[in-house]
Structures are given as C-alpha cells and as structure tokens.
Amino acid sequence: MNQDSQSMHFEYNVEGGNFSRAGYASSEIKKLLKQLNVDMGIIKRTVVGCYEAEVNVVAHAYTGTIYVDLNTESITIRFQDEGPGIPDIDQAMVEGFSTASSKVREMGFGAGMGLPNIKKNADQMKISSIVGKGTTLEITMLLQ
Amino acid sequence: MKVSEIQQLIDGRILCGEELTDYSVEVAFASDLMSDVLTLKSDHVLLITGLSNMQIIRTAEMSDIHCVILARNKKASQEMIDLARENGQVLIECQYSVFKTCGLLFQAGVKPIF
Ligand SMILES: Nc1ncnc2c1ncn2[C@@H]1O[C@H](COP(=O)(O)OP(=O)(O)O)[C@@H](O)[C@H]1O
Ligand SMILES: [Mg+2]
Numbered sequence: 001m002n003q004d005s006q007s008m009h010f011e012y013n014v015e016g017g018n019f020s021r022a023g024y025a026s027s028e029i030k031k032l033l034k035q036l037n038v039d040m041g042i043i044k045r046t047v048v049g050c051y052e053a054e055v056n057v058v059a060h061a062y063t064g065t066i067y068v069d070l071n072t073e074s075i076t077i078r079f080q081d082e083g084p085g086i087p088d089i090d091q092a093m094v095e096g097f098s099t100a101s102s103k104v105r106e107m108g109f110g111a112g113m114g115l116p117n118i119k120k121n122a123d124q125m126k127i128s129s130i131v132g133k134g135t136t137l138e139i140t141m142l143l144q
Numbered sequence: 145m146k147v148s149e150i151q152q153l154i155d156g157r158i159l160c161g162e163e164l165t166d167y168s169v170e171v172a173f174a175s176d177l178m179s180d181v182l183t184l185k186s187d188h189v190l191l192i193t194g195l196s197n198m199q200i201i202r203t204a205e206m207s208d209i210h211c212v213i214l215a216r217n218k219k220a221s222q223e224m225i226d227l228a229r230e231n232g233q234v235l236i237e238c239q240y241s242v243f244k245t246c247g248l249l250f251q252a253g254v255k256p257i258f
Binding site for chain 2: 120
C-alpha cells in the first residue's frame with residue numbers, strides 16, 4: 001500500500017481456477033472502502049462489479065492482478081489477467097453469452113450476466129483483450 | 145420475520161450467527177444463479193439456494209445479505225461456516241426442497257422482491 005494525503009494504491013493477486021478463493025480480493029476491497037467511509041450505495045455497486053470481474057479471472061484466465069487506485073474523486077479498479085483473451089468483446093458483452101465450463105456453472109456463475117452487470121454498476125468501464133495473452137478490464141466509480 | 149421464526153418454520157439448523165436470531169428480514173429471493181443474486185438492488189434480503197459452495201457466502205457478502213438458507217439438505221463445508229461467521233451472517237441448513245422452503249416462508253408472510 002502506498003498512501004499520501006491525495007491517493008492510495010493497493011494490489012491483489014488472483015489465481016485462475018481457484019474457486020474457493022474467488023472473491024477474497026473483492027472482500028478485502030469491500031472492507032477497505034467501508035473503513036474509508038465510502039457511501040454504502042457506491043460500495044455495493046463497486047464490490048458487485050469487482051466480484052463478477054474477479055470471478056471472471058478465476059473462471060476464464062490463468063492468473064491476474066487487481067490494481068486499486070483511490071483518491072477523493074474516484075475509485076479505479078483494473079483487472080489485468082494472463083489468459084486466453086476475448087476474441088469478440090461485443091459478443092462477450094451480450095447478456096447470455098458465455099463460454100463458461102460446467103465447473104463454473106456449478107458455482108452459480110456462467111450465465112453470461114457478469115460483464116453486463118459490471119457495466120450497469122460501474123460509472124465507467126473499459127475492456128481490452130489480446131487473444132492468447134490476456135484481458136484488462138477497468139472500472140471507475142465516481143465519488144462525487 | 146425473525147431468524148428464530150424462520151428456523152422454526154422450516155425446521156432448519158443454524159450453523160452460525162446464533163447470536164443474530166433477532167435479526168429480521170422482510171423480503172426473500174431464491175436462486176441457484178449467483179449472477180442473478182448480484183443484480184438485486186434491495187438490502188436485507190433472505191437468500192434461499194439449492195447449492196452449497198463458497199461462492200454462496202461470497203455473493204451474500206457482496207450483496208449485503210445477512211441470512212442464507214441452504215435448502216435440499218445441502219451441507220455447508222467448515223470453510224463456508226467459518227467465512228459466514230467471520231462475515232456476521234446467519235447460515236441455515238434445511239432438509240426441505242427449495243419449493244417447500246419458499247412456500248412455507250411465503251405463506252408466513254415473507255415477501256418476494258418482485
Ligand atoms: N477475463 C476473461 N478472460 C477471458 N474471457 C473472458 C474474461 N471475462 C469474460 N470472458 C468471456 O466473456 C464471456 C462473458 O462473460 P460474463 O458476462 O462474465 O459471463 P460468464 O462469466 O458467466 O460466462 C465469458 O463466458 C468468457 O467467454
Ligand atoms: Mg462472468
């Protein structure tokens with residue numbers, strides 16, 4: 001953690017395929033935002049998006065890192081993974097589109113609702129991907 | 145409806161959160177799809193599910209759900225119980241089907257979200 005009066009930075013690792021740990025980082029982020037007295041409504045939108053994005057790294061990629069940057073104006077969370085990437089992002093954004101395995105569905109995900117719900121909850125969302133390398137998803141929440 | 149009443153009504157077994165039996169819920173949602181639960185806007189929802197895994201507890205945590213019923217005689221793992229306890233959630237095992245569990249709660253006045 002880096003901290004000065006203006007901004008804070010945190011990082012969390014995410015292990016692909018580890019479903020028992022999926023959500024650990026989102027949980028830490030939730031605790032952090034609560035400590036900082038962020039508005040409860042903003043916390044909920046942030047962590048719901050965060051958790052779906054973390055589950056995506058676990059479900060669809062090999063390994064990833066979550067970078068959290070906070071200042072008085074906004075929270076930016078970047079999910080950067082090494083994985084197969086997304087060949088067609090427009091298609092991936094369509095509600096109901098999913099390539100999830102049966103293992104993922106057994107966990108209660110894999111209905112193709114994650115990315116659309118992240119988009120609904122975030123104030124801004126950016127996604128880019130290179131097939132064979134990985135995916136980067138960034139969400140921004142405005143605090144004022 | 146208070147947790148203690150819910151437990152009696154569905155003949156459930158409280159695994160953790162015993163100290164929260166006075167906690168009260170007005171509305172409930174039943175799903176095996178956690179992505180669906182994560183779209184809910186309401187707070188203080190009672191979640192009824194036919195699954196049992198760590199993601200149920202995580203989903204409840206992110207959604208500010210404080211009471212979860214595992215129906216269909218699903219058993220919680222120790223890891224789930226420990227996490228739910230840490231999160232201050234009530235976790236209840238119940239032998240009835242999801243349909244019967246929901247039916248009993250609905251009949252007793254617990255409201256649907258939509
Ligand atoms: N980090 C990622 N790496 C590779 N593919 C991804 C990633 N995130 C999402 N996808 C692709 O986009 C699809 C839709 O994602 P999402 O809406 O979260 O639904 P789900 O995860 O339930 O399938 C996934 O099935 C997968 O094909
Ligand atoms: Mg997903």
